[in-house]
Amino acid sequence: MKIRPLHDRLIVKRIEAERTTASGIVIPDSAGEKPDQGQVLAVGNGKILENGEVRKLDVKVGDRVLFGKYSGQTVKVDGEELLVMREEDIMGVVEL
Amino acid sequence: MKIRPLHDRLIVKRIEAERTTASGIVIPDSAGEKPDQGQVLAVGNGKILENGEVRKLDVKVGDRVLFGKYSGQTVKVDGEELLVMREEDIMGVVEL
Amino acid sequence: MKIRPLHDRLIVKRIEAERTTASGIVIPDSAGEKPDQGQVLAVGNGKILENGEVRKLDVKVGDRVLFGKYSGQTVKVDGEELLVMREEDIMGVVEL
Amino acid sequence: MKIRPLHDRLIVKRIEAERTTASGIVIPDSAGEKPDQGQVLAVGNGKILENGEVRKLDVKVGDRVLFGKYSGQTVKVDGEELLVMREEDIMGVVEL
Amino acid sequence: MKIRPLHDRLIVKRIEAERTTASGIVIPDSAGEKPDQGQVLAVGNGKILENGEVRKLDVKVGDRVLFGKYSGQTVKVDGEELLVMREEDIMGVVEL
Amino acid sequence: MKIRPLHDRLIVKRIEAERTTASGIVIPDSAGEKPDQGQVLAVGNGKILENGEVRKLDVKVGDRVLFGKYSGQTVKVDGEELLVMREEDIMGVVEL
Amino acid sequence: MKIRPLHDRLIVKRIEAERTTASGIVIPDSAGEKPDQGQVLAVGNGKILENGEVRKLDVKVGDRVLFGKYSGQTVKVDGEELLVMREEDIMGVVEL
Numbered sequence: 187m188k189i190r191p192l193h194d195r196l197i198v199k200r201i202e203a204e205r206t207t208a209s210g211i212v213i214p215d216s217a218g219e220k221p222d223q224g225q226v227l228a229v230g231n232g233k234i235l236e237n238g239e240v241r242k243l244d245v246k247v248g249d250r251v252l253f254g255k256y257s258g259q260t261v262k263v264d265g266e267e268l269l270v271m272r273e274e275d276i277m278g279v280v281e282l
Numbered sequence: 283m284k285i286r287p288l289h290d291r292l293i294v295k296r297i298e299a300e301r302t303t304a305s306g307i308v309i310p311d312s313a314g315e316k317p318d319q320g321q322v323l324a325v326g327n328g329k330i331l332e333n334g335e336v337r338k339l340d341v342k343v344g345d346r347v348l349f350g351k352y353s354g355q356t357v358k359v360d361g362e363e364l365l366v367m368r369e370e371d372i373m374g375v376v377e378l
Numbered sequence: 379m380k381i382r383p384l385h386d387r388l389i390v391k392r393i394e395a396e397r398t399t400a401s402g403i404v405i406p407d408s409a410g411e412k413p414d415q416g417q418v419l420a421v422g423n424g425k426i427l428e429n430g431e432v433r434k435l436d437v438k439v440g441d442r443v444l445f446g447k448y449s450g451q452t453v454k455v456d457g458e459e460l461l462v463m464r465e466e467d468i469m470g471v472v473e474l
Numbered sequence: 475m476k477i478r479p480l481h482d483r484l485i486v487k488r489i490e491a492e493r494t495t496a497s498g499i500v501i502p503d504s505a506g507e508k509p510d511q512g513q514v515l516a517v518g519n520g521k522i523l524e525n526g527e528v529r530k531l532d533v534k535v536g537d538r539v540l541f542g543k544y545s546g547q548t549v550k551v552d553g554e555e556l557l558v559m560r561e562e563d564i565m566g567v568v569e570l
Numbered sequence: 571m572k573i574r575p576l577h578d579r580l581i582v583k584r585i586e587a588e589r590t591t592a593s594g595i596v597i598p599d600s601a602g603e604k605p606d607q608g609q610v611l612a613v614g615n616g617k618i619l620e621n622g623e624v625r626k627l628d629v630k631v632g633d634r635v636l637f638g639k640y641s642g643q644t645v646k647v648d649g650e651e652l653l654v655m656r657e658e659d660i661m662g663v664v665e666l
Numbered sequence: 667m668k669i670r671p672l673h674d675r676l677i678v679k680r681i682e683a684e685r686t687t688a689s690g691i692v693i694p695d696s697a698g699e700k701p702d703q704g705q706v707l708a709v710g711n712g713k714i715l716e717n718g719e720v721r722k723l724d725v726k727v728g729d730r731v732l733f734g735k736y737s738g739q740t741v742k743v744d745g746e747e748l749l750v751m752r753e754e755d756i757m758g759v760v761e762l
Numbered sequence: 763m764k765i766r767p768l769h770d771r772l773i774v775k776r777i778e779a780e781r782t783t784a785s786g787i788v789i790p791d792s793a794g795e796k797p798d799q800g801q802v803l804a805v806g807n808g809k810i811l812e813n814g815e816v817r818k819l820d821v822k823v824g825d826r827v828l829f830g831k832y833s834g835q836t837v838k839v840d841g842e843e844l845l846v847m848r849e850e851d852i853m854g855v856v857e858l
Contacts, residue, residue, distance in 0.1 A: 189348060189374040192340055197374070230374075231340065238335040239814040244768055244807065252765060252837065252846070259373060261348065270348070270373045277835060277846045278765040278773070278804075285444060285470040288436055293470070326470075327436065334431040355469060357444065366444070366469045381540060381566040384532055389566070420566075423532065430527040451565060453540065462540070462565045477636060477662040480628055485662070516662075519628065526623040547661060549636065558636070558661045573732060573758040576724055581758070614758075615724065622719040643757060645732065654732070654757045669828060669854040672820055677854070708854075711820065718815040739853060741828065750828070750853045 187264055194233035196245060196276070198224035198258065198269040222255045223280060224269060233273065243273050250280040283360055290329035292341060292372070294320035294354065294365040318351045319376060320365060329369065339369050346376040379456055386425035388437060388468070390416035390450065390461040414447045415472060416461060425465065435465050442472040475552055482521035484533060484564070486512035486546065486557040510543045511568060512557060521561065531561050538568040571648055578617035580629060580660070582608035582642065582653040606639045607664060608653060617657065627657050634664040667744055674713035676725060676756070678704035678738065678749040702735045703760060704749060713753065723753050730760040763840055770809035772821060772852070774800035774834065774845040798831045799856060800845060809849065819849050826856040 191197050201223045226249045232240040245251060258271030287293050297319045322345045328336040341347060354367030383389050393415045418441045424432040437443060450463030479485050489511045514537045520528040533539060546559030575581050585607045610633045616624040629635060642655030671677050681703045706729045712720040725731060738751030767773050777799045802825045808816040821827060834847030 188377045190377055191374040192369070192372055195373060228374075233810075234329075234331075234337060235810075235814050236332045236812045237814055238331050238333055238337060241810060241814060254835070259350070261373075273768070276768055277771060277837075278767040278806075281764045281766055284473045286473055287470040288465070288468055291469060324470075330425075330427075330433060332428045334427050334429055334433060355446070357469075380569045382569055383566040384561070384564055387565060422566075426521075426523075426529060428524045430523050430525055430529060451542070453565075476665045478665055479662040480657070480660055483661060518662075522617075522619075522625060524620045526619050526621055526625060547638070549661075572761045574761055575758040576753070576756055579757060612758075618713075618715075618721060620716045622715050622717055622721060643734070645757075668857045670857055671854040672849070672852055675853060710854075714809075714811075714817060716812045718811050718813055718817060739830070741853075 189228065189261070189263060189268070189270070191228055191230040191270060193230045194243060194273045195230045195270055196226055196243070196251075196273060197228040198251060198253070198271060199227055199266070200224045200269060201250070223250060223252055225250055227268065229273075245273055245276055245279065250282070252277045252280055285324065285357070285359060285364070285366070287324055287326040287366060289326045290339060290369045291326045291366055292322055292339070292347075292369060293324040294347060294349070294367060295323055295362070296320045296365060297346070319346060319348055321346055323364065325369075341369055341372055341375065346378070348373045348376055381420065381453070381455060381460070381462070383420055383422040383462060385422045386435060386465045387422045387462055388418055388435070388443075388465060389420040390443060390445070390463060391419055391458070392416045392461060393442070414449075415442060415444055417442055419460065421465075437465055437468055437471065442474070444469045444472055477516065477549070477551060477556070477558070479516055479518040479558060481518045482531060482561045483518045483558055484514050484531070484539075484561060485516040486539060486541070486559060487515055487554070488512045488557060489538070510545075511538060511540055513538055515556065517561075533561055533564055533567065538570070540565045540568055573612065573645070573647060573652070573654070575612055575614040575654060577614045578627060578657045579614045579654055580610055580627070580635075580657060581612040582635060582637070582655060583611055583650070584608045584653060585634070607634060607636055609634055611652065613657075629657055629660055629663065634666070636661045636664055669708065669741070669743060669748070669750070671708055671710040671750060673710045674723060674753045675710045675750055676706050676723070676731075676753060677708040678731065678733070678751060679707055679746070680704045680749060681730070703730060703732055705730055707748065709753075725753055725756055725759065730762070732757045732760055765804065765837070765839060765844070765846070767804055767806040767846060769806045770819060770849045771806045771846055772802050772819070772827075772849060773804040774827060774829070774847060775803055775842070776800045776845060777826070799826060799828055801826055803844065805849075821849055821852055821855065826858070828853045828856055 189197055226245055226247055229243050229245060229247060232242045234240055253275050257275035258269040261268050261270060285293055322341055322343055325339050325341060325343060328338045330336055349371050353371035354365040357364050357366060381389055418437055418439055421435050421437060421439060424434045426432055445467050449467035450461040453460055453462060477485055514533055514535055517531050517533060517535060520530045522528055541563050545563035546557040549556050549558060573581055610629055610631055613627050613629060613631060616626045618624055637659050641659035642653040645652050669677055706725055706727055709723050709725060709727060712722045714720055733755050737755035738749040741748055765773055802821055802823055805819050805821060805823060808818045810816055829851050833851035834845040837844055837846060
């Protein structure tokens, strides 16, 4: 069972364990929205601009992305917890 | 008796039972808007963009869609409870 | 005496009795905005888009429409209570 | 002494007495914004759209219009109380 | 010493005395924003539209204008109290 | 050390002493945002419009400008207190 | 490990020590958002405009930039604390 996200939305699988890695990206417990990481499982066809154009997303399936911790909505697919969010919520792509 | 939705609206029949299926998509009882599933019964002609173009919807009749639990408005047609919502409220299409 | 609505507005005559019809559309007494039905008596020339185009309305005179219960403004014309609302407030056209 | 309204504004003279006419449009004392009637004395050159076009108003001098009771601003010209409002505030043109 | 207003702004000299003239425009002491009159001393080059066009203002130097009493910002130039406001704040041009 | 402002921002050096000059512009201590004067030290390349055009600013280096007292952000460069603000915050150019 | 920012976002490394330098830019402890400095480590491909155009950022890798103290989101990459922010949050480029 899969979810095909619409327009500028993405399906992201959160990477929880990475948060305690010493040399990796560590998100401090500061106030405000806390960034987090995940892997992109599916992307929508693109964002609909006001001139009618559909702009393909920059983020691709397989990308490791950085996003705000409370971004998106959580769903469970075949026992796996996933996130549905907009590309707008993605701060950057992590390059290892 | 049928409802023909206008513009970027859809008529969706909620699929309640799916929520307890072990291997299916399960929506956790977390805070905030809870996602849900339904089947699309009718779609509008498309969203009117500011350049005058009418953009056909990506969602089709028969699609199984994922949406926020409190999205849309409930109506009863011939004893059946339906939802009227905008494509914007649809997070993704479920592919079995 | 008649009212000619401007732009994307419509004149709608509410159909009150329909709400208790067993096989028709019944609006549950849930929280939030309650949908309702009416017949379109007059429509404006169309919505003015930002590119200067006037887009004709999809709703036509005689259509039976579904709308939010508190949508529009109530006026009495020749003893008859009517609603003035925008096409944006119309959720769909009821096809019998 | 006259006022020439700018852009999409109109000068309207309220028709107070009409509100108690048995066969005319009667505005009920319900909650929310109460509609009212008036005669258009002057109209602006048109609304400036974002594409630079100036769109002539649909409402003409002499039209009898329906508007929200608290729409516009009141001014007194030569002892006569007038309203300055935007065409956007006009719900429809009354045709007798 | 003069102020050259930017874009769609104007320099207006308020005409206070006119408010008690019997046959002129009198602004009632009602609730809300109270209209007022003034003479235009300088106008900006025009409003910048989103398509890059600069639209010249409709109001000209020397015009007598009607505006909301609390519109604009007050400055003193060579002992004279002036107002800087946007053309958007002008309701109409008074024609004597 | 210099700051090159981005887009539609400017670097302004406030002219404090001018506020008590008898024949100059005097800003009254009224409620609301109080206007102020300054000299433009640097301007950005221009405002990015939604059609992709970059519109050069009307304000030039050396101009004496009038702005709201609390507009912009204060920075100290080489011991000198400067303001970074948007052209939108500038009400007019003072011509002596 | 690196982060590639999306669209109009940048990766900035804050320059903390500069704040106490006598002849440099000193940010006063006033109310409101306090400006700060940093070095740009990475920039996105550009801002997506509503006409579909992607506008390259003005800020370049290596630029020293001035921004509001609480702008952006903090992440730690390989033990180093970085900021992810939008070009919109950048007030200017510091030229030494």
